[in-house]
Amino acid sequence: MEDKLGQHSKVELEGMVEETSSTLRSTFISRHKKFDEFFLELLDNSEKSLNDMFVRTYGKLYTHNSEIFEDLFSELKRYYTGGNVNLEEMLNDFWSRLLERMFQLLNSQYTFTDDYLECISKYTDQLKPFGDVPRKLKAQVTRAFIAARTFVQGLMVGREVANRVAKVNISPGCSKALTKMLYCPYCGGLPGLQPCGNYCQNVMKGCLANQADLDPEWNLFIDAMLLVAERLEGPFNIEAVMEPIDVKISEAIMTMQDNSMQVSAKVFQGCGHPKPAGMSRSARGISDVFNARFRPYSPEERPTTAAGTSLDRLIEQN
Numbered sequence: 001m002e003d004k005l006g007q008h009s010k011v012e013l014e015g016m017v018e019e020t021s022s023t024l025r026s027t028f029i030s031r032h033k034k035f036d037e038f039f040l041e042l043l044d045n046s047e048k049s050l051n052d053m054f055v056r057t058y059g060k061l062y063t064h065n066s067e068i069f070e071d072l073f074s075e076l077k078r079y080y081t082g083g084n085v086n087l088e089e090m091l092n093d094f095w096s097r098l099l100e101r102m103f104q105l106l107n108s109q110y111t112f113t114d115d116y117l118e119c120i121s122k123y124t125d126q127l128k129p130f131g132d133v134p135r136k137l138k139a140q141v142t143r144a145f146i147a148a149r150t151f152v153q154g155l156m157v158g159r160e161v162a163n164r165v166a167k168v169n170i171s172p173g174c175s176k177a178l179t180k181m182l183y184c185p186y187c188g189g190l191p192g193l194q195p196c197g198n199y200c201q202n203v204m205k206g207c208l209a210n211q212a213d214l215d216p217e218w219n220l221f222i223d224a225m226l227l228v229a230e231r232l233e234g235p236f237n238i239e240a241v242m243e244p245i246d247v248k249i250s251e252a253i254m255t256m257q258d259n260s261m262q263v264s265a266k267v268f269q270g271c272g273h274p275k276p277a278g279m280s281r282s283a284r285g286i287s288d289v290f291n292a293r294f295r296p297y298s299p300e301e302r303p304t305t306a307a308g309t310s311l312d313r314l315i316e317q318n
Contacts, residue, residue, distance in 0.1 A: 010170050013178060013207060021166040028159035036152050038311065039080060042242055047073040050246035057250065061105065068097050069249075076141075080149050087142045095134045095252075096121040102129075102253065103267065106260045110274035119271035129263045130252035137248055140241045147236035151228045158221070165211050174207035232311060239311040 050069060054062040072094045079085035100117045112120075124134075170178075181203050205212060232238070256263065268274070 010175055010178070013170065014168050017168050017208070018166055021162055025159065025162040025166065028155055028162055032152065032155035032159055035155060039148050039152065039238065040077070042239060042311075043073060043077055043080065046242040046245055049243075050249065053246045053250065065101050065105075068094065068101060076145065079145055080152075082149070082153070087145060088138060091134070091138045091141060092124075095130060096124050098253075099124055099129055099256070102256055103264070106257065107264055107274070109277055111277045112274055116271055116274060120267055123267055123270060127263050127266055129256045129259060131255040133248055133252035133255070137241075137245070141245075143236050144238040144241040147228055147231050148238045151225070151232060154221070154225050154228065158225070161214070161218070161221075165214065168208065169210065170207065174203075177203045177206060237311055 047069075050073075051066070054066075054069070072090075075083075075085055075090045079087055079090075100120055103120050104112055104117075181199065
């Protein structure tokens with residue numbers, strides 16, 4: 001009989017803990033799903049916005065070199081989803097590749113070897129061909145993506161911790177104390193008698209000691225998550241960084257184009273004069289074609305996420 005009551009007590013405690021933690025677990029699951037979908041869709045929409053703008057602005061000059069931009073967004077997604085990507089190195093590589101490609105387009109009357117292109121990339125920091133855009137964008141992208149990835153990974157950690165805490169490892173001592181508390185009144189003919197609060201609390205502390213040990217760390221974790229959420233609403237807002245990234249990159253391209261003569265002269269001085277290319281029709285006039293100006297999307301033209309809300313509002317709702 002005592003064993004049967006002990007088993008019943010165990011099932012009852014497991015059910016209570018499961019029920020109590022279900023709201024917490026479902027909250028982490030739903031929030032993780034919502035934010036993860038929001039961030040991934042934001043990246044997809046930003047890439048589509050850039051592609052639409054650059055196709056309209058630069059035409060074949062863009063489509064023939066679009067892999068540079070596709071790689072940029074691919075690496076950003078890989079970092080966000082937990083990949084081993086150094087954001088600063090990746091962004092430096094993007095601007096170096098863009099400089100090499102643009103330098104060839106703007107100086108299409110010359111032939112450039114791989115060694116010469118490598119020499120060009122060494123002048124990226126010194127010449128600042130894209131103005132201040134790379135430096136500012138690197139700082140903005142790095143801090144925004146670190147915050148976004150940390151926040152979503154934190155939601156995943158919270159979900160896993162809540163799942164593990166819901167599984168109670170009931171020791172023999174806990175089972176005995178629990179059975180005594182719940183069923184001794186039955187033996188005395190007082191089935192309606194409830195244990196006093198302090199008694200019940202002491203028994204629960206013994207049975208849920210492992211869960212109680214997590215309390216200080218859990219509070220620190222929640223405080224850290226709230227701090228990241230605040231930063232996502234403020235200067236680390238990934239939405240504010242990614243939505244205008246097409247315009248910022250296009251501005252950098254225009255800066256390079258405007259300064260092409262000075263940049264070319266300094267590169268020729270440092271890397272040597274390249275060999276002239278054969279003057280085919282395709283080689284002539286590319287630098288003239290590369291003078292299109294862009295018209296940035298107005299807010300109503302920009303793609304919106306299926307979530308139908310900005311990051312600020314999404315955080316406030318949660």
